Amino acid sequence: GESVGLHLPTLSVQEGDNSIINCAYSNSASDYFIWYKQESGKGPQFIIDIRSNMDKRQGQRVTVLLNKTVKHLSLQIAATQPGDSAVYFCAENIGWGGSYIPTFGRGTSLIVHP
Amino acid sequence: KAGVTQTPRYLIKTRGQQVTLSCSPISGHRSVSWYQQTPGQGLQFLFEYFSETQRNKGNFPGRFSGRQFSNSRSEMNVSTLELGDSALYLCASSLEQQSGELFFGEGSRLTVL
Numbered sequence: 609g610e611s612v613g614l615h616l617p618t619l620s621v622q623e624g625d626n627s628i629i630n631c632a633y634s635n636s637a638s639d640y641f642i643w644y645k646q647e648s649g650k651g652p653q654f655i656i657d658i659r660s661n662m663d664k665r666q667g668q669r670v671t672v673l674l675n676k677t678v679k680h681l682s683l684q685i686a687a688t689q690p691g692d693s694a695v696y697f698c699a700e701n702i703g704w705g706g707s708y709i710p711t712f713g714r715g716t717s718l719i720v721h722p
Numbered sequence: 723k724a725g726v727t728q729t730p731r732y733l734i735k736t737r738g739q740q741v742t743l744s745c746s747p748i749s750g751h752r753s754v755s756w757y758q759q760t761p762g763q764g765l766q767f768l769f770e771y772f773s774e775t776q777r778n779k780g781n782f783p784g785r786f787s788g789r790q791f792s793n794s795r796s797e798m799n800v801s802t803l804e805l806g807d808s809a810l811y812l813c814a815s816s817l818e819q820q821s822g823e824l825f826f827g828e829g830s831r832l833t834v835l
Binding site: 642649650651652653654657697709710711712713714715 | 726757764765766767770778780812814823824825826827828829
């Protein structure tokens with residue numbers, strides 16, 4: 609498959625472990641955040657989002673935490689599975705002209721060992 | 723429901739040439755945005771179209787352009803190709819304005835020799 613990024617931070621975990629992927633964002637005016645997952649050879653896929661008026665949001669096996677004080681976002685994946693192996697991107701969104709312009713982080717490569 | 727379709731999936735060009743990439747959004751989606759993905763710069767926003775109008779543009783030179791048709795299909799064009807334009811070009815669609823939930827295609831892999 610294709611590598612979507614060289615020298616990406618990498619997180620290696622064992623199947624069944626919990627994974628935590630971190631992201632620092634830059635703009636304090638960002639008010640909407642999204643996590644995307646990109647598998648090799650595919651486009652990014654939406655996982656979960658959170659607005660700035662929240663500090664936690666849960667989905668199926670995933671939880672996003674937002675700390676606006678330190679401009680930090682994290683994605684927690686419970687009971688990680690081999691199918692979770694991918695590159696994970698956070699995106700901060702700033703409202704502009706009626707729409708949002710996303711700024712993507714560099715990504716973290718998650719490797720799940722069976 | 724068919725996903726976002728991008729063509730061609732792979733192409734090779736030489737410096738100085740121009741290229742046109744095509745994107746068909748999910749049926750009913752009116753917003754189409756384009757991104758460039760490279761190992762060095764990651765995912766970068768190129769531009770967004772909504773109802774045939776370019777609504778936002780990223781920080782790319784004028785060699786990068788695009789358009790959207792009345793059926794929401796979109797094309798992007800890169801003229802006078804440079805080696806540094808080699809990248810994966812991703813198209814994403816969303817239902818209305820550029821909302822958080824973007825639906826990406828699998829991309830067009832451009833190699834400039």
